[in-house]
Amino acid sequence: MAGLPPQRDQQPPGYAGQTGGPGAQTGLAAQQPGRPSAPGVRPHFGGGFAQAPSGPLGRLPGGSGGLPEGLPGGPPPQGPGAGAPLRPPYPGAGGPASYGGAQQPGVRPPGAPVANGGPAMRSSYSGEQPRGLAPAGGGGGPPQPRAPPTFGQAPPPPGMFQPGGAQAPGFGAPGQAPAPGFLGAGGYSDAAAQAVLDHFEGLQLGPAAPGQPDPSSDPAYLPRPAGPEAEAAARPTPPYHKGNCDPRFIRLTTNAVPAQQSLRARFQLPLGAIVHPLADPQEDVPVIQLGPAGIVRCKRCRTYINPFMAWQDGGRRFLCNVCGCANDTPLEFQCALGPDGQRLDVQEHSEMACGSVEYIAPQEYMVRPPMPPAFFFVIDVSQAAVASGVLAHVCRAIRASLDRLPGGERTRVGFLTFDTALHFYNLKAGLSQPQMMVVAELSEPFVPLPDDLLVNLAESRGVVEALLDSLPSTFAVNTSVESAMGPALQAAFMVVSPIGGKLLLFQSAVPSLGVGRVKQRDNGALWGTDAEPKLRQPDDSFWKKYAAECSRVQIAIDVFIFCPSFIDVASFGALSRYTCGQLYYYPGFHPDRDGARVEAEVRHNLTRTTGWEAVMRIRCSKGLRISAFHGHFFIRSTDLLALPQVDPDKAFAVQVAHEEGVLTTSAAYMQCALLYTSSSGERRIRVHTVAFPVVQDVNELFRATDAAATAALLAKLAVEKSYSSKLDETRAAIQHKLSMALKEFRVMHAAASRGNLPHHQLIYPPSLRYLPVWTLGIMKSTALRGGKEVVTDERAAVGLEVMAASVPQLLRLLYPALYPVHDPAGDWGRPGPDGRVRLPPTVPLTGAYMSDAGAYLLDSGRIFVLWLGKRVPKDFISQVFAVDVSRPIPDNQVLKVEPALPGLELSARINAVLGRLRDQRGNYPTCFVVRQGTPPEQHVLPYLVEDRGLGTPSYQDFAVMLHRAVLSKA
Incomplete structure (x- = not known):
């Protein structure tokens, strides 16, 4: 498919992308031979399931249908080492009620036959049953599972001891009542059987002793940040x-x-x-207008006055809580103390009552007059930018943001476009049209006009709008494939450095001319060698030196990358990393899929609160x-x-x-x-x-x-x-x-x-x-997972996001939220009492909790994925996508969940959930639709953190590994 990045073409034997071959299977919930499973219950992913070969779903056209060109597509392997199917951890966990019905798919009703006539489900570990699962009447019958706790109130994993409280129910819980039917028809009484169990639990047999359960052998008891x-x-x-x-x-x-x-x-x-x-x-953070005493600080360590200062000598002195230095209180700031040693006017001074305050700084805190907000746009107009539609979307987003740019009457803007030459624009107020000046010199670029390149937006608004309207048509027939990005940045520095501000670089083609040109260094042979870390560092000293110079003159750099092939994001990252900027990465940009995202993120970047x-x-x-x-x-x-x-x-x-x-x-x-x-x-x-x-x-x-x-x-x-x-x-x-x-x-x-x-x-x-x-x-995140199966540029981009992210943002990256959205019951998708849209309760990130008769919305913090099971009701499909369900939907047909379709309630509710999830975020995740059994489903696997992948353990395996490491003598 044109415009999509090339993918790795070498895969190990049995890799998930391999098609055909013995044991090949299709879909996340494919049944393993010889392993029975309850109807509608997706088995646990065991060994053999691999991570997605290319990383992000951002490479998929529409997120549905066929796999992009160059991607190996196909079912995950199956055979020895593949994970066993997992029994529903407890009733109701296998999947919510199906659309329009009362029966819960994924949960086998009592007495119902098991799928394919196989034996009843057992523990996910080989042959061994956890305690509490024993044949009724002493043998012969199917196991009777003990009723575990309600979801969201699960105790620590089985056998885990929680100090300071009673032992959690689970394997080896002292005093726990036996399961229903436990030795019920045998020769032992319940009390005698419990005594035997208690004695057995006291035997310290070691972590791998026969008869002793692993510390996490029942996934129902694994703590996970899901649900309530x-x-x-x-x-x-x-x-x-x-x-x-x-x-x-x-x-x-x-x-x-x-x-x-x-x-x-x-x-x-x-x-x-x-x-x-x-x-x-x-x-709101209290803003303090300074009085005659000015800002009160410790004379030694310069700590600002705060609620933890100790007052002495009737308020005439205060003791710094950070360094312990005794300071004289300014005469204008003195106040008597109460019996508790605190000032009587504490509530009148926010700086002594609140942990966060903001001062209006006096003149001595300035080395120059405050700079006006300045935005200088450096835009690639090569053939790649024009043909992909990037140029049109960028110009539209900038124009839509002009009224909301911070700074009001003080705001300044400027533009520079480039391909094989640099194009400057005279935006002087009073001109009817902007004037373009072309500089072909790249080795030593210069500024052709000292003034009127960075202009006051309020005064030159008409000229700026005329430029943004004309740029797409001006370069509509541009055939140049070269890109002189480095010289363009050098020229932009000369324009903005006198006052400082923000550079916004929009790059569509691989830089190939002048300083900063990108080398093809994405060498898969380096993975696993000592040279591997160099792929995550800037390739040339130009990048760090340029960023350091920009920081010195108060220039921040935000980078927007749209190139479909390797462009060395690790080098570009230095520009944003050392100037407190941000990098946005759109691999394989497609206007229908990514246009709304680009415009939303450009608008947010330009209009957010900025210091x-x-x-x-x-x-x-x-x-x-x-x-x-x-x-x-x-x-x-x-x-x-x-x-x-x-x-x-x-x-x-x-x-x-x-x-x-x-x-x-x-x-x-x-x-x-x-x-x-x-x-x-x-x-x-x-x-x-x-x-x-x-x-x-x-x-x-x-x-x-x-x-x-x-x-x-x-x-x-x-x-x-x-x-x-x-x-x-x-x-x-x-x-x-x-x-x-x-x-x-x-x-x-x-x-x-x-x-x-x-x-x-x-x-x-x-x-x-x-x-x-x-x-x-x-360990499973895109920034750190695996090796060659993750594209180098994508890994670098996610790493930069991690370094700048807050705690809530990182938690969503580390453990995405999985929302079941196929059940119309409940109030999810509708406004709550606070006016905010209610969200469905999340389920754990494992295939064991996903029903093939359900639909699930995955929020990774970077993208949304609407996963559709094979048996999702036709009513759901028609209510969300308005497609003809009387005949099978081709695998290559693209399904779009956005925008909401008029008159379809379920479509409106899912779109309302998407809007709520995007609310108050700095990014705008795109929503992809992925159907079970289609090749794009392989891209969903890495987000299911609890399941096993290529070279990465499942959550259960990881708990066992931790336990062994804890018991080791090393």
């Missing part, structure tokens, strides 16, 4: 103090800090925070220090981050280390100060402060851990490590961190219980309940 648990899993830990800032701004990985460095060494997990200074708060010429510093209490920063920025000094622009789509990560061996205070503090220019021209300082206790016990650290923030920091650390290490080493490193933390917890708990822990039980603190599956999600 999803919201609680992502919720931050309650604040330590009411004066703390909103966790949206600073979210600590552990809401405590060890008193001794030796305790920190035992903890193993990273200690730090995700800092999101311009996150959208639930309430200009910013710097940020993060301070810690005495005895602690910020040891590392992660994100999109340039470090100007040891602890000062230069941010030419900052916006709500940028979050940063920091790691905290001990500077002294022992902390002597009872609490520690962190303060983030962001100095920036608002779009209205005010110099502002946004200050966020958080307090957290100093603890003397590692167990308290585990209890205070925020697993979601820890997973986000681990993901950023993993991506950064991948820039210098092989992917295998990176994945092993994060898995090692998790296993060492769980080992420390087990050792600590075993010592407390005098070594009386059964070996077959994997234990973990409740605070880390979901960290294993999120860690598995990191």
